[in-house]
Amino acid sequence: MEGTDQISKLPEPILDHILSFLYIKEAAKTSTLSKVWNSAWTSLSCLDFGDNYLHKSKNIVDQILANRLNQKIFIKRFRVNLPNYRSKAVDDWIKVLVTCNIKELFLDVGVYTYNKFPEAIFAAKSLNVLSLRGFKLELPSNGVKFYSLRELHLDDSFLDEQLLQALCAICRDLEVLSFKRFHGLISLQVAGTLSKLRKVKLQFCPPKFKNVDIVAPNVKDLYISSFGLDLHVIEITACKSIKHLKLTAVAVSDQWLEELLPNLLSLEVLYLDHCLSLKIVKISSYRLKLLKVYACYNLVAVDLDDAPSLLRFSFDVHHGKKRLLGYFDTLPIFKLKASQLLEAKIKLIPDPEALDTHWYSKLTESLGNFNNSRAITLSCDYDEMIVIPKDMRENLLPPLYGTKCVHIKIMDRMNYSVKDVVDSLLWISPQLDTLSVDQGRRLNSLIKFTYRDVANEDEKPCCASLPWKCWRHELKKVKLQNFTRTELEKLRNYFLTNTDTLDIIEDPPECSSALHF
Amino acid sequence: MSSTKLLTLKTSDGEEFKLDEAVAVKSQAIKNMVEDDCVSNAIPLPNVDSKTMTKVIEYWKKHSEEGVSKDQLNDFDKGFLEVHHSVLYDLLLAANYLNDKELVDVICQEVADRIKGKTPEEIRKEFDIKNDFTPEEEEKIRQENAWAFD
Numbered sequence: 001m002e003g004t005d006q007i008s009k010l011p012e013p014i015l016d017h018i019l020s021f022l023y024i025k026e027a028a029k030t031s032t033l034s035k036v037w038n039s040a041w042t043s044l045s046c047l048d049f050g051d052n053y054l055h056k057s058k059n060i061v062d063q064i065l066a067n068r069l070n071q072k073i074f075i076k077r078f079r080v081n082l083p084n085y086r087s088k089a090v091d092d093w094i095k096v097l098v099t100c101n102i103k104e105l106f107l108d109v110g111v112y113t114y115n116k117f118p119e120a121i122f123a124a125k126s127l128n129v130l131s132l133r134g135f136k137l138e139l140p141s142n143g144v145k146f147y148s149l150r151e152l153h154l155d156d157s158f159l160d161e162q163l164l165q166a167l168c169a170i171c172r173d174l175e176v177l178s179f180k181r182f183h184g185l186i187s188l189q190v191a192g193t194l195s196k197l198r199k200v201k202l203q204f205c206p207p208k209f210k211n212v213d214i215v216a217p218n219v220k221d222l223y224i225s226s227f228g229l230d231l232h233v234i235e236i237t238a239c240k241s242i243k244h245l246k247l248t249a250v251a252v253s254d255q256w257l258e259e260l261l262p263n264l265l266s267l268e269v270l271y272l273d274h275c276l277s278l279k280i281v282k283i284s285s286y287r288l289k290l291l292k293v294y295a296c297y298n299l300v301a302v303d304l305d306d307a308p309s310l311l312r313f314s315f316d317v318h319h320g321k322k323r324l325l326g327y328f329d330t331l332p333i334f335k336l337k338a339s340q341l342l343e344a345k346i347k348l349i350p351d352p353e354a355l356d357t358h359w360y361s362k363l364t365e366s367l368g369n370f371n372n373s374r375a376i377t378l379s380c381d382y383d384e385m386i387v388i389p390k391d392m393r394e395n396l397l398p399p400l401y402g403t404k405c406v407h408i409k410i411m412d413r414m415n416y417s418v419k420d421v422v423d424s425l426l427w428i429s430p431q432l433d434t435l436s437v438d439q440g441r442r443l444n445s446l447i448k449f450t451y452r453d454v455a456n457e458d459e460k461p462c463c464a465s466l467p468w469k470c471w472r473h474e475l476k477k478v479k480l481q482n483f484t485r486t487e488l489e490k491l492r493n494y495f496l497t498n499t500d501t502l503d504i505i506e507d508p509p510e511c512s513s514a515l516h517f
Numbered sequence: 518m519s520s521t522k523l524l525t526l527k528t529s530d531g532e533e534f535k536l537d538e539a540v541a542v543k544s545q546a547i548k549n550m551v552e553d554d555c556v557s558n559a560i561p562l563p564n565v566d567s568k569t570m571t572k573v574i575e576y577w578k579k580h581s582e583e584g585v586s587k588d589q590l591n592d593f594d595k596g597f598l599e600v601h602h603s604v605l606y607d608l609l610l611a612a613n614y615l616n617d618k619e620l621v622d623v624i625c626q627e628v629a630d631r632i633k634g635k636t637p638e639e640i641r642k643e644f645d646i647k648n649d650f651t652p653e654e655e656e657k658i659r660q661e662n663a664w665a666f667d
Contacts, residue, residue: 007644026633033640033648
């Protein structure tokens with residue numbers, strides 16, 4: 001029924017739940033709505049102050065906490081950003097929160113302040129989630145007693161081996177361990193006591209951090225990234241349930257990877273980023289679906305023959321000079337079974353000053369590895385990188401003659417028109433069904449190709465030297481979508497001049513203002 | 518043909534809905550009943566009417582579909598929740614009764630989004646909330662929480 005105040009008649013726990021989706025400031029405003037709402041506000045159990053913290057707010061937090069304490073309300077969540085750290089304030093708050101059976105605590109004081117986090121927290125029996133930034137956590141004199149801890153997130157914080165071992169021994173319900181820009185630990189050792197552990201994230205390991213040794217049979221997500229390229233020893237073969245593995249800037253060897261993968265029978269996603277010790281990557285993984293290999297500058301070969309479930313492979317191609325890293329001349333050798341299901345995503349990163357014949361032949365060679373893939377996505381900064389000079393085309397074989405679907409993203413267009421990009425791509429893959437161009441507009445520009453039915457077996461191939469019918473003679477219909485008026489004109493002329501009889505369907509061009517944000 | 522079991526749900530107004538068990542167990546309440554093996558006949562849902570049940574099932578089915586992208590689901594949710602607030606309450610109470618945490622959260626987030634950024638007067642107007650404070654009472658509470666209004 002419209003007009004009746006139904007919302008105020010919802011059960012109290014539901015009103016409390018609705019308010020828990022608001023920051024404290026917004027929730028407090030509802031106190032003046034009506035008596036029911038005032039009551040819901042004063043007993044609100046989720047105290048999320050959001051990202052804003054005003055200097056004079058300490059009193060407000062004190063007041064709100066005191067009020068909850070008086071009413072003996074259990075506090076489900078407490079989240080505060082405290083850029084001007086005051087240890088007395090935090091001490092008082094933790095005492096109240098522990099008494100109020102805090103379940104989820106989020107406290108951020110900015111970068112590492114060397115301030116010790118109140119020991120009182122270790123007695124928080126109901127604590128499920130502890131997320132801290134900028135504190136020092138030390139083994140408490142009374143021992144670790146937050147047995148219900150499920151998630152520990154530490155950012156810009158300090159913890160040592162002793163405390164970690166105590167946590168592993170006592171907090172048997174731990175599911176998530178996430179440490180970012182941490183201090184203190186020089187190794188991470190989890191020795192099999194955490195059967196519920198499902199996610200481990202180690203980000204920006206400090207320079208002295210040397211060793212990861214995790215025995216956790218139920219971990220599904222493991223992310224390790226290192227600052228100092230010093231992290232050599234990673235022992236994770238006992239984590240047989242790993243589904244997602246991401247390694248950034250860790251010094252793992254070819255042999256390490258080759259020996260690890262057959263143990264990870266559930267692996268579906270693997271990212272290798274800045275792993276400069278890798279030279280020959282051999283992937284043996286039955287379930288692997290997605291592989292990303294970026295900025296592994298010393299890579300010489302990638303062997304994907306034994307990855308039958310691979311659906312997507314992303315990598316980057318470098319060329320020319322790279323600051324501090326030398327000169328990239330060679331191209332990694334790719335070995336893979338031509339898979340009809342594979343989508344290859346290739347990022348082209350040549351030095352813009354080195355777009356020479358070497359680059360274009362390297363590009364062509366590189367692309368050739370992925371012929372017959374289901375789809376190819378290319379991305380590059382300048383269109384020059386993908387427009388192969390016409391004189392070079394005469395001496396090279398189109399690398400993607402079997403590919404039906406190409407998508408290209410160009411960050412900054414420079415020298416050429418979209419027609420020239422299309423022309424180059426049609427040389428690269430002469431039997432396309434779909435060509436999609438992301439020019440940074442709301443919608444991608446799309447070209448769909450329809451070919452003549454092969455009616456006559458006796459028809460001679462049109463271009464004698466090529467083993468396929470070329471699009472110039474076989475194209476029956478072209479559909480153009482999401483191009484500007486000028487682009488449509490150029491493309492129309494291009495297709496009409498290059499083919500015999502052709503049907504061109506154009507979606508009415510959107511006016512330019514609609515195409516650009 | 519898969520061998521999924523069909524469950525029958527009976528709403529407060531006597532209407533029966535047949536649904537794949539795999540979909541129906543989005544409701545923790547129904548899941549518990551299945552596990553306790555009390556579902557040989559129709560499952561009675563005396564606290565949910567057929568109009569609301571239809572909507573709940575629409576949500577469940579969309580969120581059980583294969584091959585739906587995250588963007589598509591977001592678009593669906595947006596449209597699904599673009600209703601008068603009175604419809605949301607029935608949905609919310611049903612989702613709560615059926616113990617479907619995901620649906621409860623989605624609806625509560627929507628209600629919270631409609632509260633965000635509004636003055637108390639605007640909120641009252643949006644939700645037809647009756648102000649039962651005297652002007653003095655209201656002023657007193659406003660003073661207590663003055664920091665929220667600056």
